[in-house]
Amino acid sequence: MSQRTFSVVICVYTEDRWTDILAAVESVRRQSLPPLETLVVVDHNPRLLDRLTEEFAARRDAASPGEEVRVLANAGPRGLSAGRNTGIAVARGEFVAFLDDDAVAEHDWLRHFAGGYDDPRVMAVGGRTLPVWASGRRPAWFPEEFDWVVGCTYRGLPPGRVAVRNVLGGNASFRRTAFDAAGGFATGIGRDGDRRPLGCEETELCIRLVRALPDAVLLIDDRAVIHHKVPVPRERFRYFRTRTYAEGLSKALVSHSVGSGKGLETERRYTTRVLPAGVARGLRDALLGRPGGAGRACAIVVGVASAAAGYAVARARSGVAFSHGPVAAYTPSPEGTS
Template structure:
């Protein structure tokens, strides 16, 4: 089995992060077939990376600007059997690729997602930050499976797919997610969610697998560890979920979210209150953050749904 690893990059401000990501891929126990760096409409960064990594495949995003376009370019460039995606501000543990590849032993499995852990720039998790909302910083969250199990969708920064299925179902959607990356853009997401649901709908019987042994660390900046980003990310997730539901239907588009809202979040609130009563006062902050995060996500979904209805009227 040959694996092509794709890292989508867009800014020189992440130069050291990019180098760390590449280094972690080069140090895998199971060597990748090829490493592809896709540069998102940044000529200077493209030239610099070609000079820095003459032995890697460095290409420009040939699709619409944004993460989805970069992923589609990477899949089109790849020649391996498997296309694995790693965030440009993440580092993969040495057994990451091996664990992803092992997940494809069953022919029915078309995609495998791994475990993403936060690497806090501050050195520690903010005491108010609930584990249930680690998805706001691109990491695995409480409510996900903890063992190998089928899932509805993988997390895009730590995932692999059979190469032929990416193009066969039309690739990642450019109308969802970070279509314009950078500091001034709204932190949208869900392009991998829509893609995975569309993949399963178009090919009944296929399986997407969560593999906890495929571990990466995802860097969380001090800015993203703040409450303002937390709130804006929740709102943006609601907007994105409205687009997903419009694309693939509310049944499949919100199936995992219903279980998460009905079970994981109430348990999280009770856990936080209980921890506060036992002397861990920041537990009240975590319980409050869960309620606020849910409210802002729901508001974003309502706004997004209303906008779509108005656009169709």
């Protein structure tokens, strides 16, 4: 396998995650396949931008190949999608990988991504994201089928290296040419700082990508592992309910963009097969006296109902507006770069 060049994009927005951001960057620096560069994109937070610029400018002279870190200001509207587009626009690698700002990648993360691109039809490779619970362990009531609520790989995804409809954005990579064909991440769908926890921007992009390139293949390789922090507030049922409702809103936006056929294709299998099996498993555990069984079964039912409510509300609204224009539109200015 020839050496492949990766630009790694880490989007950040708050100083509250300072230690996590540094840990994420350090995990990229230690990859067995060194990246060409790490791009840290700051979402409309001048103080954090200045602090990170100073932090990595001080390290630049001592950096070895694969350790270059550039700090950029989000050149688009506030939010994760525009931040990613900012990184894509300046990336110099043949491939662009994305890592959450509160996650650390295992040593061979990029190497496993690279292996998936031996087939020239492969346009994206995602990985497996494991939760790191702030309380030390998974809440007994929290079903693995809903680990996507906290940005992690959930029960129901196939194991190994397999073709999928879409990769998960916090642990994913794309050929740089994929964005030339399909444009960037849609703004107006994904996260926007601390506002309502929307998502699905990577789903919308992946569906659009396959439409632009009908022979494209998208993979998940579960050996490409990252460990994602789950803070205590996100371990609570209130967040679970809020996030599932927001997912329904997001799915409606995706359906508006790409149609309900592709927009909900994977979700139909998930809701008709994976979730009923989860409810049955929870009820069985409850009957056997195992802790959390009834709670997990109830959480699945509530999660489905909440997502359905969000979907219905969003579909009833008019005037949905978002953009997935070319990433060149988000090229940063020289100011705010390191």
